[in-house]
Amino acid sequence: MASTNRFRNNLLFFYSAVFFFVAILILGYLYSREKDYRISTLNEELLNVAKIVNNYILFNRIPDTGEYGKIDSLVKLLPQQNLRITVVDNTGTVLYDSSVPDWKTMENHAGRPEIIKAGSSDFGTVVRTSGTTGNNYYYLAKKFKSCFIRVAVVYDINVANFLKAKLLFLVIILVFFIALGFVLFIVTNRFGEAVTGLKDFALSLGSEKPFRTDFPKNEIGIIGARILEMYNNLLRTKNELSNEREKLFSHLNALNEGIAFFSEDKELIFSNNHFTHYMTMLTGELSLLPSDILRIPEFVQTREFLDTALSTLTTQGDIRKTEYNVSNNGKYYNIQCVVFNDRTFEIIISDITKTEKNRIIKQQMTSNIAHELKTPVASVKGYLETLYNDPEMDRKTYKYFIKKAIAQTDRLGFLINDISLLNKIEESAGSFQTERVKIRKIVKDVSNNFKSAIQSKNMKVEADIDDDIIIKGNKSLIISVFQNLMENSVNYAGEGTTISIKVYNRDKRYFYFSFSDNGIGIPEKHLPRVFERFYRIDSGRSRKSGGTGLGLAIVKNAILLHKGEISVRSKSGGGTEFLFSLPRMN
CATH class of the missing domain: 1.10.287.130 (Signal transduction histidine kinase, dimerisation/phosphotransfer (DHp) domain)
Known part of the structure; x- marks a missing residue:
């Protein structure tokens, strides 16, 4: 607000000073012109009288007769009152004076100011005190062919007022200028508001924030409002583009692929985190930067493609692309390079190890x-x-x-x-319906299924499962879990072994089960692979026992489908133990 008032006051002061100066000049000029006009009017009137007197003298041949007294009769006929008419010859001798009866005794007038001026110009005027009568006169002298004729009026208050400019006229002019000044104040105020708004807007440009102000409803205000609207629209568009850019960068960083963009000169423009990570995994070097990619031996095929593509890319809209796979340390990567029609290009590294x-x-x-x-x-x-x-x-x-x-x-x-069953678990997991499953009953039923085999091998099953162990799961899959684990122990643990099934821990979400036996066990080197399909510790093991080689793979996938986990280990006293978790029924 202070800034607005300061600018408006400065602007008003400047324009007021200019206006005042111009007003003084105009008023002075008009005053002088009015005064000159009144003096000119008086001079014209006195000149007319002088010409009348001169014509009278010439008509009556007074210079020849010397009867200048006849001029008295003319003076009486003139409409102007209190005129003093004096006739002076070219040597300055007074030939006649209407206000001095004994004009022949008057001193020589050759040195009078009005006579001197009339001798060198069209006529001469002066205001002075008469040396003869002692009165103040306004004199006008005009030189004619044979003499000077001087006409004077008493310079009293009436004549003085007549020669002055009319104050009423000046007052009217002054009122006009005051009104004009008021209009100037209003215009300046509105102009100042508009300019101040533009200045504040200009100062706010560096903040890159939306600017709001009310411009006055004048031409500059309309221009300012339009500029402000355009700026706010551009700023909003810029912010939207910036947000979209941040979203794009966030999206690129969230991608599982490593991606980098390069300029026509092969200078790096942008790369995400995965790009650097995959480069390091491919080369094993920790000091590499994304800009070094084209110097890496693993990307020689990309470099050769770029050399060819950039040198032959001419058609508008033509996009070149190459794709190949590389591997290192058991990891597989897909490399793609795309050259765009503006000669920029991108390189994408995808980890396809899982695929x-x-x-x-x-x-x-x-x-x-x-x-x-x-x-x-x-x-x-x-x-x-x-x-x-x-x-x-x-x-x-x-x-x-x-x-x-x-x-x-x-x-x-x-x-x-x-x-x-394995394919269904992997590809159609959503088709399995869940329900309340009592594990104690499942274990009992599975044990009964293998009762004859267990008895024939002199084996024993110890199940420590309470009635409250209820899980949320698919009953058929849970049966498959315990069925396959039981079958595995019965077939491979050996005679006289004990199978133990128990819940060793629980929390708010899961029950944690242990399924073990004290049989011959599994060699340590085979433990990491026992859940693989068709994996056998020895080539004939499953066939001899009638197994398919898929039992433990089914167990693992069924437990993973229930969001649980499973692991296997050798027991310290001999045998094998499977540890797994299943979700509780809340």
Whole structure:
């Protein structure tokens, strides 16, 4: 507010000073012009009288007769009162004076100021006291051919007032200027507000914040308001672009891919965190910067592509791209390079280790499935061919081969069911419905399923599961977990072993289970891989026991589907222990 008043006051003072100066000049000029006009009017009137007197003298041949007294009769006829008419010859001798009866005795007037002026110009005027009468006169002298004729009026208050400019006129002019000054004040005030608003706006530009002010409704105010509107729109657009830029950078940094943008001169413009990380993982060097990427041997293919693409890129809208895979230390990466039509380019590094390993696993799994299917199919085929080629086979042998063929088809069915279950867990996890599952009952049912096998191997099951151990899960999958763990122990732990099942811990979300046996155990080197599909400690282990090689893989995937965890370890006293968690039913 102080800034606004200061500028307005300075502007008002400047314009007021200029206005006052101009007003004084104009008033002075008008006053002088008015005064000159009145003097000119008086002079014209006196000159007319002088000309009348001169014409009278010439008409009556007074210079020849010397009868200058006749002029008295003319003076009486003149409409002007109190005029003093004097006739002076060229030598200064007074020939006639209407106000002095004894004019012949008057002194020589050649030295009178008005006579001197009239001799050198058209006429001469002066205000002075008469040396003859002692009165103040306004004199006007005019030189004619044979004499000077001087006309004078008594310089009294009336004449003095007549010669002065009329004050009323000056007052009117002054009032006009005061009104004009008031208008100037209003205009200056509004102009000052507009200019101050523009100044405040200019000072606020560095803050990059929206500016708000009310401009006056004049031309400058309209211009200022329009500029302010454009600025705020540009600032809003800039802020929106800045926000979008930050979102883009945040998005690029949140991507799992490493991405970097480069200029036409191969100078780095932007790179995200993953780009630097993947470069380090690929090369093993910690001191590399994203700008060093084109000097790395692993990216020689990218460098060669860029050299070719940048030298041949001419068509508008033409975009060049290359893509290839590299690997290092068991990690797989996909490298993409895209050259845009403005000759800038981007390099994208994607970690495809999981995808690539899944592909390898699927290849291995396909190979394993084919291998696992081949054995029972070949066995069934062999048994059937034997029966077909020996129709005279005795009844006992015939039944033996039929029984073996049925066993292999059962094994084939189990294998197909396990593969189907694994695929369903991995690809259609949402299709499994959850419910309240009592673990004590599940363990009891599973133990009963293996009762004959357990008894035949002189094994024992110790289950320490309370009735309140209730989980939220899919019942069939939970049965598969305990079924496969039980089958694994029964088949491989050895005779006379004890199987122990218990809850060793719990919290608000999970129950923590231990499933162990004190059998022959699993060698340490095999423990990390026991959950892999078709993995066998020895090549014939599963086949001899009738297993599919997928049991522990099903266990792990079923527990992971329930958001639990599972691990395996060798017990200090011998045997194997599986530790896993399952979600509680709240």
